[in-house]
Amino acid sequence: MKIYSIITIFTTSLSMIACGQTMKNKQKTEIQSSKKQQTMDVSKITDATVKQAIEALQAGDKNWYNFFTENPVMTDDGHTVDFKSFFSNALGKEMFLSIDRVENEGKDIYGNFKAGQWGTFPVFFKFHKNPEGKFERLDIGQSK
Known part of the structure; x- marks a missing residue:
């Protein structure tokens, strides 16, 4: 019974870590995308x-x-x-x-x-x- 509980806790912990990493990666991608959207066209400037x-x-x-x-x-x-x-x-x-x-x-x-x-x-x-x-x-x- 104890081994089953330990395995369940371990598996649940790994799932939570993976979920947290996925959320961090998603946030990082959103920030990078936002920065790309802030790029402004300066091609009209002739000097x-x-x-x-x-x-x-x-x-x-x-x-x-x-x-x-x-x-x-x-x-x-x-x-x-x-x-x-x-x-x-x-x-x-x-x-x-x-x-x-x-x-x-x-x-x-x-x-x-x-x-x-x-x-x-x-x-x-x-x-x-x-x-x-x-x-x-x-x-x-x-x-x-």
């Missing part, structure tokens, strides 16, 4: 440097900062803000959900943007290059 910068922004990659001068000017809805401070909070949490329009030779990007606690809304990012090809200014804000 190569802007495209690379937006790809870094989308990935939450700190390489984003390398596209800019040491102290770029930044405005948010017309108000001057500190670029590094702003993106230290936003990078990896905020991103474009879609690129709807590109203007000014690929340097002005319009699209739907997920802005963390602020929600999702249409925005513009306007990149300004210096003669060396780095961005010296970034204007962002809500678009109409």
